[in-house]
Amino acid sequence: MRKLLLVISLGIVYSGSSFAQQVNIPISRQGFHDNIDKEQVNADKFDGKADNYVKVSDDRNMSLQVTSALTTGVDELQVEIELDTALDHRLKVKYLSGLQQLLKDYNSKRAFNRIDAEEAPAMVQAYRGMMKADIAGKSIYPVARTLSFEAGERIIEAFSSNPGYKDSRAEMFSKYAFKNLETIMPKLGPYLDYSVTDSIIAAVAKKYPNQVLTYATSYTPTAGAIRRNPDPLVQQIVQIGRSPQSTKLMPFIDQLMSGSATISALEQAVENDDNYFRQMVKASIILHRRKADGENPIGLKAMSENMHAKSLRYIREINDLHDESHTVRFRIVKDFTPEELYYLIINGQEELFTSSYTNAAKNGLYDQMMLRMNPSRGDSLLMLVSFDRFKKFIAMAAGFNTLDHFLKSMAPENANYLMVKFVRSLEKTEDLEDAVDVANSFGSIRDPKLLDFLRTEVRKNLVFVTGKKDKRGMTIYELLNSIFMEQGADGDSAWASGMSAKLQLPPINYVAYNTLPNDSGRVYQQVFFYGDDDGKSSYASFMGNFPASDWKVNKGQYWTTITSQKGKPTTIFANNPLEEPEDKTAIDKLAQYLDEQDIHPTIFIHRGHSYHVNTTLDNLQSTARIVILGSCGGYHNLATVLEKAPEAHIISSKQVGTRWVNEPIIRSLEDVVRAGKDVDWVEMWAGLSRKFDADRANKPLFDDYVPPHKNLGAIFIKAYRQVMKETN
Numbered sequence: 001m002r003k004l005l006l007v008i009s010l011g012i013v014y015s016g017s018s019f020a021q022q023v024n025i026p027i028s029r030q031g032f033h034d035n036i037d038k039e040q041v042n043a044d045k046f047d048g049k050a051d052n053y054v055k056v057s058d059d060r061n062m063s064l065q066v067t068s069a070l071t072t073g074v075d076e077l078q079v080e081i082e083l084d085t086a087l088d089h090r091l092k093v094k095y096l097s098g099l100q101q102l103l104k105d106y107n108s109k110r111a112f113n114r115i116d117a118e119e120a121p122a123m124v125q126a127y128r129g130m131m132k133a134d135i136a137g138k139s140i141y142p143v144a145r146t147l148s149f150e151a152g153e154r155i156i157e158a159f160s161s162n163p164g165y166k167d168s169r170a171e172m173f174s175k176y177a178f179k180n181l182e183t184i185m186p187k188l189g190p191y192l193d194y195s196v197t198d199s200i201i202a203a204v205a206k207k208y209p210n211q212v213l214t215y216a217t218s219y220t221p222t223a224g225a226i227r228r229n230p231d232p233l234v235q236q237i238v239q240i241g242r243s244p245q246s247t248k249l250m251p252f253i254d255q256l257m258s259g260s261a262t263i264s265a266l267e268q269a270v271e272n273d274d275n276y277f278r279q280m281v282k283a284s285i286i287l288h289r290r291k292a293d294g295e296n297p298i299g300l301k302a303m304s305e306n307m308h309a310k311s312l313r314y315i316r317e318i319n320d321l322h323d324e325s326h327t328v329r330f331r332i333v334k335d336f337t338p339e340e341l342y343y344l345i346i347n348g349q350e351e352l353f354t355s356s357y358t359n360a361a362k363n364g365l366y367d368q369m370m371l372r373m374n375p376s377r378g379d380s381l382l383m384l385v386s387f388d389r390f391k392k393f394i395a396m397a398a399g400f401n402t403l404d405h406f407l408k409s410m411a412p413e414n415a416n417y418l419m420v421k422f423v424r425s426l427e428k429t430e431d432l433e434d435a436v437d438v439a440n441s442f443g444s445i446r447d448p449k450l451l452d453f454l455r456t457e458v459r460k461n462l463v464f465v466t467g468k469k470d471k472r473g474m475t476i477y478e479l480l481n482s483i484f485m486e487q488g489a490d491g492d493s494a495w496a497s498g499m500s501a502k503l504q505l506p507p508i509n510y511v512a513y514n515t516l517p518n519d520s521g522r523v524y525q526q527v528f529f530y531g532d533d534d535g536k537s538s539y540a541s542f543m544g545n546f547p548a549s550d551w552k553v554n555k556g557q558y559w560t561t562i563t564s565q566k567g568k569p570t571t572i573f574a575n576n577p578l579e580e581p582e583d584k585t586a587i588d589k590l591a592q593y594l595d596e597q598d599i600h601p602t603i604f605i606h607r608g609h610s611y612h613v614n615t616t617l618d619n620l621q622s623t624a625r626i627v628i629l630g631s632c633g634g635y636h637n638l639a640t641v642l643e644k645a646p647e648a649h650i651i652s653s654k655q656v657g658t659r660w661v662n663e664p665i666i667r668s669l670e671d672v673v674r675a676g677k678d679v680d681w682v683e684m685w686a687g688l689s690r691k692f693d694a695d696r697a698n699k700p701l702f703d704d705y706v707p708p709h710k711n712l713g714a715i716f717i718k719a720y721r722q723v724m725k726e727t728n
Helices: 003-014 027-047 060-083 089-111 117-135 155-159 165-179 196-207 209-216 221-228 232-241 246-258 263-269 273-292 300-320 338-346 365-371 378-384 390-399 403-408 412-423 433-442 448-467 471-483 492-503 533-543 582-596 610-618 635-644 659-674 681-693 699-703 712-727
Strands: 523-528 551-555 559-564 570-575 603-606 626-632 649-653
Touching: 027 060, 027 089, 060 089, 060 117, 089 117, 089 155, 117 155, 155 165, 165 196, 196 209, 196 221, 196 232, 209 221, 209 232, 209 246, 209 300, 221 232, 232 246, 246 263, 246 273, 246 300, 263 273, 273 300, 273 338, 300 338, 338 365, 338 378, 338 390, 365 378, 378 412, 390 403, 390 412, 390 433, 403 412, 403 448, 412 433, 412 448, 433 471, 433 635, 433 712, 448 471, 471 492, 471 712, 492 681, 492 712, 523 582, 523 610, 533 659, 559 582, 570 582, 570 659, 603 610, 603 659, 610 635, 626 635, 626 659, 635 649, 635 712, 659 681, 659 699, 681 699
Parallel strands: 523 570, 523 603, 603 626, 626 649
Antiparallel strands: 551 559, 559 570
């Protein structure tokens, strides 16, 4: 770790007498050792303290193993390389460079939570094994194949001339590909001559056929590999790709595979956009009936993707016309059937305005959906759509305060059955989305009788899964049972403190100030803007919050740096909203700068439409303690944030974010941070509520924002992962 450690390690490992041999490092290689030492120091201070202890978890024994691997283990490797007289200067540089790359890759991936930090000992041990094999002229593959992709990806690059390199590369790629089928297609190019690639393409076709279609119709080498692929499904996609309406036909691949439809017939049916949406609704209902019967339709994913995109096109037009008359605003859906309106709603969670969903004139999508039902019964509607994503619909109805109306549209026994079904079988789903929808809906329901009913049903399900000894089910329902406890007279703070203790989580109602600064005492923040009109106006408005008396502003080519002049040291980095696609370049340049300067922000703020949020989340670091999404915080966004930053407190909105609410929240946060106080969400939200009580225009928008201590979906995800981690 330091030159002194090199000497000590050598004495321990190699000394056969009472004195330690000295390592004489030529000046031509000293820089390589310095680079290794630097990465060791970075690993040590990752937890904010340079104390020769690399904390990777609460398991002290594991942290000590990692510390030993990254300090003593690496030091010993440096010594071995220097003392091996069979190695010339070129080879010593090669192995030292590879060792430095191992550490740098490990540190970088830890910063973005892209590696299990406990893999460090395996990585160092594997590097030693591969180095010995390489020196002996043997294949590195037997050692490389024992590593995960995240651990081995960069390590093997130090051995690119080894006879086992190609097999090792194929192994790493295969491990990565089958874990990341959704994003693997753009990365296939360098691996087209690998035998495993055919299997990867076939696997992608089953889960994400739209992606295979995109590449099948491109002028890339990947297209040739797809056309040669022997899998029948891949070949059907190739046939679809020859149609000028290929993207519209893809959702109907099940019918084409079964022979119940032909490409020529479907081409005529989808020619008109409205007809296309209607055809997708009809086909989706059929596919979900088949799924309910135990089948696994191939086109369901493509159907959901295409219908989601088409739904947002309708919803955005309705939202954009919010200042027009209702006749003008909703004319685009004036001929839609109830089931077609239902699909618009469940696909529009990310961007649906409250007034687009329901309004006093009864012209909203929900209002018209119910009015056009004959009779106007919610249970009949759900049967009509084969109960497709009905839990999502119920959660949205709760969030938009129409659940009571929806339940009263049906017979009481049917309403009870629906809510029983709402909380049932959560343990059988692939992910936690349904469970999170149940948790979120509970935070929106105001009917005491319905709340009591749901509490009872959750307990019944807990008894059921306990009897089956279903660990996942027991975890889900135990957590829901805890979260659904009644709030006492003491209010939010007492409830939140009780939740933290009961779920064994860090505080959910405040963020301690001492978790925000880096080791130099400065709080770093990163704000994301985008290059559309909304992004430019948001940036201009945002910059008005930093008077020269309190802040120093420095605007560069790609980003703006805002530094506090008063109070606790605070620095905010905001990328400039350059014209698309240069806005992404600005974000990348800022990310590169932060990485080079070893800056890890603890506050991240997304300013932009929901379709930009994935770029923001891609740049989220594991150090995040506060994340303001400023747009819909649906399950997938919450899950991604907490996957990358498990300790993050998340502020999100039930609908589209607005700067009229975002900026007062941000100003309040900045005032607290500069004062060096703990960020108390209950206290902050009470102050913001008083402010918006006097702002009638924006009060309804503020009410749709969910603070961290009331974000039941996020609390559920945190608690679930904590329990499963302890179980594992």
